[in-house]
Amino acid sequence: MKYDFAKVCDRTRTDCVKWDAAPAIFGRKDVIPMWVADMDFPVAPPIVEALKKRIGHEFYGYTLPGGAVIDSVVERMKRKFNWKIERDWVVLTPGVVPALHAAVKALTHPGDEIILQEPVYFPFFSAVTSNGCRISNNELKFIDGRYEMDYAGLENKFREQPGPLPAPNRVKGIIFCNPHNPIGRVWNKEEVTRMGEIVIRHGGTVISDEIHCEILFKGNTHTPFGAISEEFEQNCIVCMAPSKTFNLAGLEASSIIIPNKKLRDGFAAARMGILPEPNLFGLTAMEAAYRLGDEWLEQLLDYLQVNLDFAIAYFETRIPKIKPVRPEGTYLVWLDCRALGMDDTGLRSFMREKASVGLDDGFLFGAAGAGFQRMNIACPGSILKDALGRIEKAVNSL
Ligand SMILES: Cc1ncc(COP(=O)(O)O)c(C=O)c1O
Known part of the structure; x- marks a missing residue:
């Protein structure tokens, strides 16, 4: 080694x-x-080298993320997951958790519900509640030492809605975690498809937190939610970052992939004034990690x-x-x-x-x-x- x-x-x-x-x-x-x-x-080491080089250029002012770093995200999605994304779909943020907050804000009105599948990464809770929304918990099933999603329960979450009401008070979507922290499942293509079909059929959007998608044990492959079909692509906000894979959390740079223009515009409006661009050095590290790591x-x-x-x-x-x-x-x-x-x-x-x-x-x-x-x-x-x-x-x- x-x-x-x-x-x-x-x-x-x-x-x-x-x-x-x-x-x-x-x-x-x-x-x-x-x-x-x-x-x-x-x-x-290639990330450290890239950072040293960038530090050597002694200007650390306002930065326009774009160009090469976005290309590195596009190329990585294709190379690692065979997901062909466009440059315009990539939205850079200083973290996945703040992006989850902005995504919920974009999709909901206060009083709406967002589905979570507990046990799950607990910052999801406040991403929902801090936007005045309610958590609808579709608890995972733990059967013979293995976790499964409760598909019937998921259907019911939408069916339980009180009549054909306009917003608010509607189930607007789900924050999906794949790979799922803390239980470690890498939901396979069939599972992701089954979950996604239910949510989309009921008019919901899938916010898919895939931050752990490159830490996979032998025999497992990751399926980005948006890679499944064009319909899935148009109904999702996929959260990616090099921070878990390459241990860069302190550098604060994530890429949020939003293929649907209307959703992307909603996200842009929701983040305005509260969610800044990523850290300059985070962008340098992201590109180096994706290209050379x-x-x-x-x-x-x-x-x-x-x-x-x-x-x-x-x-x-x-x-x-x-x-x-x-x-x-x-x-x-x-x-x-x-x-x-x-x-x-x-x-x-x-x-x-x-x-x-x-x-x-x-x-x-x-x-x-x-x-x-x-x-x-x-x-x-x-x-x-x-x-x-x-x-x-x-x-x-x-
Ligand atoms: C599922 C999940 N999402 C998001 C994060 C944190 O994301 P960030 O540091 O980019 O806000 C973590 C960190 O452990 C995580 O496990």
Whole structure:
């Protein structure tokens, strides 16, 4: 391996949220932070080189995003997913979460509903509620250790609407998460199609958060929502970014793909004055990542696969009371801790105080996450091993 993902790097005292905020959040100095979706690996060298070059041009003024960076997004969608998009469809923002807020604002009037499928990435909740809308929860089904979407439930969400009313008070669409954080499913083409057909048939729009789409474990492929058909393309807002794949979250640059002109204009109006252009250096990093990052990414995925296989085997053989749900994508492992027999407060303090690991509480992702914890395995193997050993020791002491 050319890149050394096993090397432990000290990220403390660098204003790093994952490490520097951990003692305050988890209440202990010695906690191993395995929470926020950020990797403990240095960025791919071609990205660093591109940033250094840009810094060397000592003008950091207002920037007009466009040209080469947009081309790099268009080319990547074609090369990675065989999705042919046009340059005009690409809207750059400083993040996916603010784009979700703007998308909901564009699609709704206060009082409308947006469907979420919990347990799900919790910033989706405020993207809906801060726009005065209500969450309609079509909870995922957990059957024999595997999550599925509830298609009948989804149909009902639209059918339950109170008569043929004009806006407001209508179900306007769904925020779809693929790959799905925190449960790690990479919804396949059939599943995405089935979900999309229901939403579109009822006149809804799919806001598809695909930020984790390039972190895939062996045997999984990602299908962008808009790549399925022209009809799907015209009824979606697809949120992409290099930030998870290439560990660039602090540089704040995402690409939101909106093929439908009317939706794109609505999004532009909704973001006006509140959602600025992305950070200049984020754009440089995005282009370098998309054009030059693949060799690094291939090796990263191999490393994450080793970490995942190790963690799953560790739980199965040494901590069988905690059952990991094997993710198909994302570097987050959803742990079913219900057999420990603890309530949410008990499980939280057990992980923090007894095991001294900093995980995300499952209930944060919705009531369906009660009894679960989310563990970020994007770290050197030695750190992962240390964390698993701590959990094992704590469970054995019960
Ligand atoms: C599903 C999902 N969407 C969005 C984000 C964050 O996006 P951003 O940092 O671009 O706002 C995350 C971060 O973990 C995520 O998991």
